[in-house]
Amino acid sequence: MRTSGPITSRVYRRQPYGRVFAALLLFVTFPACKTSTEGVAAATQLTRTSQRLSAYYGDLSSQVQDTVALKQIQADVMFGSPFDSSIQNELDETRRELAQRQALAVAMGNVATAYAALAGTNSAADIGSAASGLAKQCEDIHKLPGGPAIPDVVGKAAQLLLDQIRERKLRQSSETISNAVKAVGALFDAEKPVYESINSDRIKLASEIARHLVKKEDVVDLNPALAPALKPFDLTANLPVHQPPDKYRSLAAEEITARSNQQISDYAAASDALSASLKAVSEQIAKVAKSR
Amino acid sequence: MNEALDALQQNYFYLTDNLDDLLDCCQTDAQKQQLKADYQQATANFYQARNKIFQANDAGISQAVTQLKAAQTSLEKMTQELASAASVINAITTAVRIGTELAAMAK
Numbered sequence: 001m002r003t004s005g006p007i008t009s010r011v012y013r014r015q016p017y018g019r020v021f022a023a024l025l026l027f028v029t030f031p032a033c034k035t036s037t038e039g040v041a042a043a044t045q046l047t048r049t050s051q052r053l054s055a056y057y058g059d060l061s062s063q064v065q066d067t068v069a070l071k072q073i074q075a076d077v078m079f080g081s082p083f084d085s086s087i088q089n090e091l092d093e094t095r096r097e098l099a100q101r102q103a104l105a106v107a108m109g110n111v112a113t114a115y116a117a118l119a120g121t122n123s124a125a126d127i128g129s130a131a132s133g134l135a136k137q138c139e140d141i142h143k144l145p146g147g148p149a150i151p152d153v154v155g156k157a158a159q160l161l162l163d164q165i166r167e168r169k170l171r172q173s174s175e176t177i178s179n180a181v182k183a184v185g186a187l188f189d190a191e192k193p194v195y196e197s198i199n200s201d202r203i204k205l206a207s208e209i210a211r212h213l214v215k216k217e218d219v220v221d222l223n224p225a226l227a228p229a230l231k232p233f234d235l236t237a238n239l240p241v242h243q244p245p246d247k248y249r250s251l252a253a254e255e256i257t258a259r260s261n262q263q264i265s266d267y268a269a270a271s272d273a274l275s276a277s278l279k280a281v282s283e284q285i286a287k288v289a290k291s292r
Numbered sequence: 293m294n295e296a297l298d299a300l301q302q303n304y305f306y307l308t309d310n311l312d313d314l315l316d317c318c319q320t321d322a323q324k325q326q327l328k329a330d331y332q333q334a335t336a337n338f339y340q341a342r343n344k345i346f347q348a349n350d351a352g353i354s355q356a357v358t359q360l361k362a363a364q365t366s367l368e369k370m371t372q373e374l375a376s377a378a379s380v381i382n383a384i385t386t387a388v389r390i391g392t393e394l395a396a397m398a399k
Contacts, residue, residue, distance in 0.1 A: 087339065090343060100350065107361060108360055117367070118367050118374065162374065162377050165374060165377050169374065177367075180363055183352070183355075187349060190349065191346070194293060194297075194345055
């Protein structure tokens with residue numbers, strides 16, 4: 001025995017769908033994905049900057065290691081005495097400090113990975129799967145009166161609903177991350193002259209030892225110093241091996257000085273570029289926090 | 293770079309840049325030994341001062357690492373929550389499917 005007529009029954013069963021669709025349709029009107037797109041772009045930039053920062057500190061640490069070797073050569077060749085171990089202790093301490101900063105860059109890289117995951121890389125698959133699953137399952141609703149357009153709307157609305165949640169979470173987290181990156185950038189800027197001094201120290205030591213070897217010791221092949229003039233004509237210099245004239249030694253020494261200055265200047269430019277990248281990525285993430 | 297470190301760097305770099313010429317100027321072994329001792333002291337002064345700059349910033353680094361780790365944990369939690377939201381959608385899907393089957397049965 002039926003407790004209600006067919007029309008009543010149909011209307012009764014349609015009510016829950018109507019409410020769900022109405023709720024989901026509200027999300028269709030929201031401009032979704034802008035924050036996520038900006039978040040993905042910012043996460044990519046943060047990953048790149050973290051990698052550059054980590055490589056920068058790794059290279060700086062290698063430069064300190066080279067400085068230890070140069071100090072040993074300097075002591076042997078220029079002073080004829082053993083290397084002072086207290087200097088090595090100080091340089092070892094510098095390397096430990098740089099290792100801490102490299103760990104900081106790695107931590108920033110880990111944040112970039114987590115930020116990218118939230119912005120869309122991993123969770124997008126879940127969302128896409130959920131949305132397409134929902135749309136597929138809703139195909140039968142076509143059969144319900146007034147339903148032809150609904151499954152597509154439901155599928156889109158489901159994704160938009162999750163996009164809304166994700167974008168709210170992205171905005172919440174972006175300000176914190178931007179501040180942390182800004183702090184890393186401030187530290188980098190404050191210590192940049194010291195980083196540059198580590199690089200200058202290595203280059204100045206190497207160039208002074210090299211100039212000494214060129215001027216005082218007969219252990220350096222000076223032919224490359226003449227190569228720019230001779231190479232275009234397939235000629236090679238034939239300098240006396242043990243007693244090259246002083247003017248050729250001076251030529252090589254001047255080349256060492258010029259290249260040292262260039263390397264120091266290039267390193268300062270690279271440090272400035274990294275500083276600018278840290279500022280830019282911090283601002284890019286801050287923009288995600290404010291996006292609507 | 294602070295003024296003290298800058299002064300120590302200038303002193304050390306000047307000696308490094310001109311070490312060979314300065315050694316040439318020495319007329320006795322005693323003078324060379326004195327120059328060597330002075331150079332080592334200038335080196336130690338500069339390296340110690342430089343490490344102090346680094347050490348002074350250590351608290352800031354620890355704080356930044358802590359901040360970054362907290363941000364990472366928070367992001368991972370948020371991503372999990374987002375995955376949970378996707379699960380909720382799946383649950384809705386299931387409910388809709390059941391509802392659809394019920395609707396079909398009612399025809």
